[in-house]
Amino acid sequence: MRIRNLTVQFGDLKAVDDVDLDIGRGEVVALLGPSGCGKSTLLRSVAGLEPEARGSIHRGDVDLTKVPVHKRDIGLVFQDGQLFPHRDVAGNIKFGLRMHKIKDTGPRVDELLDLVGLSGYQRRRVTELSGGEQQRVALARALAPRPELLLLDEPLSALDRALREQLALDLARLLRKAGTAALVVTHDHDEAFTLADRVALMRKGKIVQTGTAEQVWRHPVDEPTATFLGCGL
Numbered sequence: 001m002r003i004r005n006l007t008v009q010f011g012d013l014k015a016v017d018d019v020d021l022d023i024g025r026g027e028v029v030a031l032l033g034p035s036g037c038g039k040s041t042l043l044r045s046v047a048g049l050e051p052e053a054r055g056s057i058h059r060g061d062v063d064l065t066k067v068p069v070h071k072r073d074i075g076l077v078f079q080d081g082q083l084f085p086h087r088d089v090a091g092n093i094k095f096g097l098r099m100h101k102i103k104d105t106g107p108r109v110d111e112l113l114d115l116v117g118l119s120g121y122q123r124r125r126v127t128e129l130s131g132g133e134q135q136r137v138a139l140a141r142a143l144a145p146r147p148e149l150l151l152l153d154e155p156l157s158a159l160d161r162a163l164r165e166q167l168a169l170d171l172a173r174l175l176r177k178a179g180t181a182a183l184v185v186t187h188d189h190d191e192a193f194t195l196a197d198r199v200a201l202m203r204k205g206k207i208v209q210t211g212t213a214e215q216v217w218r219h220p221v222d223e224p225t226a227t228f229l230g231c232g233l
C-alpha cells in the first residue's frame with residue numbers, strides 16, 4: 001500500500017497534511033499521535049470513507065481511490081467493535097462473509113474463533129460478552145473475508161489498562177498469524193511498540209517520523225516527539 005500526498009481539509013483545518021506512508025505486505029504499522037492529530041481521518045481516507053480526501057493511494061498498480069469502498073479488500077475495526085447486538089457471535093462473523101458472497105461459512109467461523117481465542121463461542125450473544133471478547137469478535141469479523149489490509153482505530157482504547165496490555169500482545173500475535181497487513185491507530189506508545197513492526201508518528205496532520213519502535217524511542221526526531229513519547233531527546 002502506497003499513500004502519497006494525502007491531504008484532508010475541513011474548512012481552514014488540514015486534518016491530514018500531505019502525508020506519505022507505505023505499508024508492506026503483511027506489515028503491521030502503528031499510527032501513533034495525540035488526540036486530534038488526524039489519525040482517524042487518515043484511516044477513514046484509506047478505507048474510502050472520507051469524501052474530502054485528496055491524494056493517491058495505490059495497492060500495486062491499482063488506484064484504490066477509484067475502487068468502491070466494499071471492493072477495497074480492507075477490514076475495519078473501531079474502538080467499540082460495533083457488533084450487531086441482535087445477532088450471536090457466529091451471525092456477526094458470517095455477516096462479513098456473506099457480504100463477500102462466501103458460502104459454507106461454518107468452518108471459516110470456527111477457524112476464526114480459534115484464531116482469536118474464542119473457540120466454542122459461536123452461539124453466544126454478543127451483548128453478554130466482555131469488552132475484550134467483543135473486540136475479539138469484531139477482529140474475527142474483519143478478518144473473515146481475508147482482507148489484504150486491516151485498519152484498526154484505537155481497537156483497545158475502550159478497555160481497562162490490564163486487559164489492554166494483554167490484548168495488545170494477543171493482537172500482535174494473531175495479526176502475524178493471520179498474515180494480514182495492518183494500520184493500527186493508537187495514542188498509546190506502549191501499545192504501538194507492542195503491536196507494530198514500524199511506528200509512524202503523527203502530529204498536527206503530518207507524519208513527523210517513521211521507524212521501528214527502537215529507532216523512534218532512541219532517536220525521536222524533535223523535542224515535541226520526545227515529550228510525547230516520554231523519553232529524552
Ligand code: ADP
Pocket residue numbers: 010013015033034035036037038039040041042
Ligand atoms: P484523531 O483521530 O487523531 O484524534 P481526528 O482525525 O479524529 O483525530 O481529527 C483531526 C482533526 O480534524 C480534529 O481537529 C477534528 O476536530 C477534525 N475533524 C475530524 N473530522 C471532521 C469533520 N468531518 N469535519 C470537520 N472537522 C473534522
Ligand code: MG
Pocket residue numbers: 039040041
Ligand atoms: Mg481518532
